[in-house]
Amino acid sequence: MKRGDVHSCPSCNTLHTVTLIESSLIVCKSCGTYIHEATGDENTPEQSKMPDDWTFLKIGSTCELPQQTFHLVGRCRLQLRNDYKNFWCAEYGRGKCLWIAESFGSFSIFLSAWEKFAGDPAQLRAGASVKMSNELKLIGEYVEKCEGISFAGEIGAWNFFTPGFFVVQASATTKTSFFFLEPKKNVSFLSGEKILAERLNFKNTIEWNEWK
Amino acid sequence: MSGSSYTIACPKCQTVNTVRGKAMTLALTCSSCKTYFGVGKWSKDLTTFGTSYEPVLPIGAKGKIDGKVYEVMGLVVKKEQKYKYDWREYIIFNPFEGYAFLSEYNGHWNMVWPVDDVPPLAMSASDFVDEGFHFRLFQKYKAKVIYAVGEFFFDVVHITETTFNREFIAPPLLFALEKSDDSVLWCKGEYMTPSEVASAFQIPVSKLPSKTGMGYTQPMMGKIKNGAVVSFSILVFIFLLIAQMFFSGSAEEKVVYQGNFFQADLKDQKFFKTSSFTLEGGSKSLEVVVVAPLLNDWFFAEFSLIDETTGTETIFTKDVEYYQGYEDGESWSEGSTKGEAFLSQIPAGKYHINIYPEFSTSSHEFSLTVKRDVAAWSNFWLTLLMLSVFPIGYFIRRNWMEKKRWSESDYSPYEY
Amino acid sequence: MNLDDLKGLKYYIGYAAAVMGFFIYSHMVGWKWFNPTHTEKEHNNGTHHVGGGRSYMYHK
Numbered sequence: 001m002k003r004g005d006v007h008s009c010p011s012c013n014t015l016h017t018v019t020l021i022e023s024s025l026i027v028c029k030s031c032g033t034y035i036h037e038a039t040g041d042e043n044t045p046e047q048s049k050m051p052d053d054w055t056f057l058k059i060g061s062t063c064e065l066p067q068q069t070f071h072l073v074g075r076c077r078l079q080l081r082n083d084y085k086n087f088w089c090a091e092y093g094r095g096k097c098l099w100i101a102e103s104f105g106s107f108s109i110f111l112s113a114w115e116k117f118a119g120d121p122a123q124l125r126a127g128a129s130v131k132m133s134n135e136l137k138l139i140g141e142y143v144e145k146c147e148g149i150s151f152a153g154e155i156g157a158w159n160f161f162t163p164g165f166f167v168v169q170a171s172a173t174t175k176t177s178f179f180f181l182e183p184k185k186n187v188s189f190l191s192g193e194k195i196l197a198e199r200l201n202f203k204n205t206i207e208w209n210e211w212k
Numbered sequence: 213m214s215g216s217s218y219t220i221a222c223p224k225c226q227t228v229n230t231v232r233g234k235a236m237t238l239a240l241t242c243s244s245c246k247t248y249f250g251v252g253k254w255s256k257d258l259t260t261f262g263t264s265y266e267p268v269l270p271i272g273a274k275g276k277i278d279g280k281v282y283e284v285m286g287l288v289v290k291k292e293q294k295y296k297y298d299w300r301e302y303i304i305f306n307p308f309e310g311y312a313f314l315s316e317y318n319g320h321w322n323m324v325w326p327v328d329d330v331p332p333l334a335m336s337a338s339d340f341v342d343e344g345f346h347f348r349l350f351q352k353y354k355a356k357v358i359y360a361v362g363e364f365f366f367d368v369v370h371i372t373e374t375t376f377n378r379e380f381i382a383p384p385l386l387f388a389l390e391k392s393d394d395s396v397l398w399c400k401g402e403y404m405t406p407s408e409v410a411s412a413f414q415i416p417v418s419k420l421p422s423k424t425g426m427g428y429t430q431p432m433m434g435k436i437k438n439g440a441v442v443s444f445s446i447l448v449f450i451f452l453l454i455a456q457m458f459f460s461g462s463a464e465e466k467v468v469y470q471g472n473f474f475q476a477d478l479k480d481q482k483f484f485k486t487s488s489f490t491l492e493g494g495s496k497s498l499e500v501v502v503v504a505p506l507l508n509d510w511f512f513a514e515f516s517l518i519d520e521t522t523g524t525e526t527i528f529t530k531d532v533e534y535y536q537g538y539e540d541g542e543s544w545s546e547g548s549t550k551g552e553a554f555l556s557q558i559p560a561g562k563y564h565i566n567i568y569p570e571f572s573t574s575s576h577e578f579s580l581t582v583k584r585d586v587a588a589w590s591n592f593w594l595t596l597l598m599l600s601v602f603p604i605g606y607f608i609r610r611n612w613m614e615k616k617r618w619s620e621s622d623y624s625p626y627e628y
Numbered sequence: 629m630n631l632d633d634l635k636g637l638k639y640y641i642g643y644a645a646a647v648m649g650f651f652i653y654s655h656m657v658g659w660k661w662f663n664p665t666h667t668e669k670e671h672n673n674g675t676h677h678v679g680g681g682r683s684y685m686y687h688k
Contacts, residue, residue, distance in 0.1 A: 051234070051235030052218055052234045052235055053234045053235040053236050054233070054234060054236055054305075054307040055307070056307050056308055079235070079252075081238075081252065081254060081255075081367070082238060082365075082366035082367055082371065082395075083365075083366065084235070084236060103310075104236075104310030104311055104326075104365070105306070105307075105308055105309045105310035106310060106326075106328055125393075126391070126392065126393065126394050126395050126396045127391060127396045139330070139396070140396070141395070141396055141397075142394055142395040142396065142397075143394045143395070144394070144395075145254075147252055147253070147254055171328070171330070173329070173330075174328075194328045197308070208307045208308070210281075211280075211281045211283075211306055211307055211308065212281065434636055435632065435635065435636035436636040436637060436640075437633055437636060439633075440633035440634075440636060440637055441637065441640070443633075444637055444640060444641070444644075448644045448648070451648065452648065452651070455648070455651065455652060455655075459655040494656075494657070495657040495658060496657070496658035497658030497659075497660065498658075522671075523671065523672035524669060524670070524671055524672070525669065525670040525671075525672065526667050526668075526669055527667060527668045527669075527670060528665050528666065528667045528668075529666075530665075553665040554660055554663050554664075554665045555663075555665065555667060556657075556658055556659045556660045556663055557657050557658055557659050558658065585658065586658075587655070588655075588658075588660040590660060590661070590662060591651060591654055591655065591659075591660060591661055592651075594661055594662065595647055595648070595650075595651040598647045599644055599647055599648075602640045602643055602644070603640075606640075
């Protein structure tokens with residue numbers, strides 16, 4: 001789905017205009033139905049209600065950096081066995097997309113696109129060294145199985161719609177990467193940086209006043 | 213607990229539990245049958261505990277730590293698998309900060325929170341420096357959950373049983389490494405006093421377990437840091453030296469009287485009387501220097517410094533003796549022909565001195581010099597000694613307590 | 629050293645300030661704390677004595 005395309009919800013016929021240059025999925029703002037154009041490469045998304053949690057971000061929140069403002073347009077929530085990860089799709093610069101990963105007040109930002117991992121997937125273990133380049137080696141932090149996946153809003157380039165894949169996060173100082181491993185498929189990863197919430201300067205967030 | 217409509221039915225007794233942590237909660241104990249269970253479809257195990265423990269921080273209680281409000285979500289009691297001691301960990305939560313733990317052992321508390329900034333450490337290292345603090349390995353252990361109540365953001369029972377833990381301390385700080393086949397988690401922690409915990413959760417400190425022994429991250433003597441003691445001591449010593457140099461440099465050492473006295477001039481009198489001299493300024497010191505040309509002899513005198521206005525007498529004595537000889541091929545000498553008497557706090561005014569000498573057989577004369585405002589170095593050395601008491605006492609006590617702290621560890625750098 | 633460090637040293641700072649204050653005061657008034665010169669004071673109500681009645685109490 002391309003920026004400017006208008007898609008009608010197959011369930012309630014609500015019209016949705018694509019805001020991202022490349023969009024994988026739109027969740028109907030009226031009825032929650034997934035609007036998705038199959039490319040043949042990925043699984044058909046299974047509809048799953050977005051669980052209620054304590055994240056203070058929402059679709060419509062902004063991240064105001066000195067030179068650029070990012071608008072959160074979509075959310076992909078991964079339910080892992082012992083954790084959760086919210087991947088927030090942030091739109092900037094007329095339809096470009098970056099990902100902000102969030103979990104229990106920790107944030108990472110991913111400006112680069114998905115890449116295929118050329119290394120040995122057996123490297124992707126907790127405590128093991130993952131060679132990303134001659135200069136950069138990451139250390140595996142955890143391996144978690146994704147048991148549930150839910151979407152909201154508009155999702156940029158994304159290939160993982162069915163739970164059951166494994167997520168590995170590996171980091172070194174502020175450098176961090178998320179690896180997504182599906183059986184019998186290539187390993188995809190996102191590379192970015194860990195960042196403090198204060199630096200992301202979120203606006204229009206959920207207040208949760210009882211914690212203030 | 214308030215404000216949540218998120219519910220989960222207990223798989224054992226079917227009681228519907230309201231879940232405060234909403235979808236973030238991945239394990240909980242049933243409020244009715246106290247069975248511990250995971251909420252995911254993948255988690256089938258049910259755990260019941262053979263013991264129970266009443267949380268001193270009630271589940272659902274809110275507390276403010278470092279300006280952030282946290283809510284107590286759950287409590288686990290863990291037992292170490294080698295030495296069989298147990299401790300309690302309260303899991304606390306804030307939506308903006310994530311979760312943290314308040315760990316209590318023998319009445320000593322630590323707040324521990326997961327960190328993204330992993331300390332610069334090879335996995336096998338036994339010590340490392342982080343932000344200027346030297347962390348040393350204090351313990352390695354495996355643990356088991358013997359009791360749990362409330363909600364958890366992960367399967368605390370399974371994770372506790374499958375992780376191997378290492379803890380590094382630089383009191384009041386600690387780093388904890390929890391490692392399993394699937395996860396490497398670093399947490400940082402800091403000691404909290406029971407009164408800080410009680411104040412945070414607005415409960416009486418008497419309700420918390422009383423402290424026994426020494427906490428492994430308990431700071432000594434409040435929040436004093438070694439570096440700060442050293443830096444401040446150096447600063448104070450430099451200040452003292454500058455002050456002494458200033459006082460020594462600015463001391464007038466003004467000769468207000470000088471005279472020579474001969475036994476022959478005494479005639480029938482028992483004493484000499486100096487001419488009057490004036491001491492200026494406020495209260496200052498006075499040094500009386502007596503020089504007698506002696507050889508293997510002594511000279512003694514009693515002096516009376518008389519304030520001619522008030523009649524106040526300051527009486528003091530001075531003896532001078534000097535001996536020398538040649539014995540066993542070596543020459544020797546003892547004493548001096550010169551002696552000083554120091555008078556403290558002599559007010560300004562007009563004075564003279566009466567001198568009552570005792571001449572020996574060969575000593576028949578002496579000279580007298582009176583100096584006003586003479587600096588005393590002995591005060592400097594005594595002040596230095598007094599100022600050293602605190603840092604020396606601190607480091608002696610620190611060493612003693614460190615040794616005591618590390619006596620609990622298998623990795624103590626001390627010998628016992 | 630930051631403010632927290634200084635807070636931790638409050639008793640030491642107080643003690644050092646008192647000792648230094650005492651040291652400076654002593655210098656100002658010419659007071660030697662441990663003076664090997666033993667002195668005695670006698671008050672004669674303004675009468676100017678010239679040593680009459682001296683007892684020779686101090687002797688070698």
